[in-house]
Amino acid sequence: MTRLLLRYRRTLVLSTALLLAFVLMTLQARSGNSVALITKQILLTSISPFLRVVTKSFDITATVWNEYIDLRRVRRDNQLLREEVRQLRAEVGEQRETALERARLSHLLQLDNRVGTEAVIARVIGKDTTNWFRSILIDIGANRGIQRHMAVVTSEGLVGRVVDVTASSSRVQLITDPESAVGVLIQRSRAIGVAAGSQVGAIQIKYLPVMADVAVGDRIMTSGMGGIFPKGIPVAKVIQTSRPTNGTLFQLIEAQPYADFSRLEEVMVLKRPPSSGLSWAGEEPPP
């Protein structure tokens, strides 16, 4: 018998297992039978405490892990956002700068149309390195057709004239330079004088007769005499007048230039060829 059992043990074990499983299924399929349910409950009860612990630990681990991941994500997002903010700030700065430049250039172009002569826009690339002169360097020169004595303006008013030209840059003498002299007229009274620079940065209007009608606030324009500056370019505004009583023939007028020389970035060079025909009392000769 034992030998028989041993010989067919494989089939026997399999048959028993299958039969038991079949019986369990059959018992459970029959409603109202509790054997299968009790067996299931016993098996479940034997494992449920472990399950509870494992599930709880797993949940805790998962929560900690997720929070860690979230933290890393937030940190990464934070870095990305910081970088984005930095880039956007830089872009905003650039765009603001571009808009301002565009506005300035637009004013210059409007002026270009107004002066009725060919003009070239130039960028200011340097200022005078001493305190004795008032001049600027611009980034265009002979390569763009620039010549000496060409007038330089901004949308606000007259800047000066070209005094030195190289292949790719030019030096512009400002109207505030002590050696500068520009033929001007008082817009309201049409009185004619010469605007000369001074060491302090203001402009003095010379050779205005004592009887000429000049008041504070009067606009001073180029007179067109001298052949360098076209007529009608705003130059300055009168800020102080005085009539000497010591027998001098001319008034002492001080004016503030319209152009702000401390903030010059772009200027326009008027390519009107300097004329040698018109000259006003020898005050504005080409140097």
Added chain:
Amino acid sequence: MMAFLLALLGVCLLQTAIAPRLAIGGVQPDLFLILLFGLSISVGPELAAAAGFFIGLYQDSLSGAPLGLNAFTLSLIGFLVSGLSEQVKTTQPAWRFALLCLAGLLSGLITLLLLRFFHAPRPLVSALLWTALPGALYTAILGTGLLGVLKPKTNGLV
């Protein structure tokens, strides 16, 4: 015996806590089948059938299946796999993968047939195609990897 019980306990916990999180498209790997497979290639068919019975019982108790359903299926699969493992080189991953795939498909087929008999019947072909086959493939991939790492002793050809 103790090792088997510990392994069974571990698989019960993993199948309940971890396997659902590994589900791809609603299909999760069958860690009970992997345990049985690992055991079946190490022991004789009668022990594999008995182990399959107990593993199946625990699987039934942890699922909504009628008690005995997986016990029946896994007893049969344990017996067959153990018998087959004496004929093929179960040390080779390709064979393990193929056997695990076959075991998974067979498990699905037997389960579906038993369910037709004892429980609410399911559409056989679509259930085999969309549930049993992906499950068998997933289990086979995972099982081959796990057995490659754990390196169980084999009783078949080397």
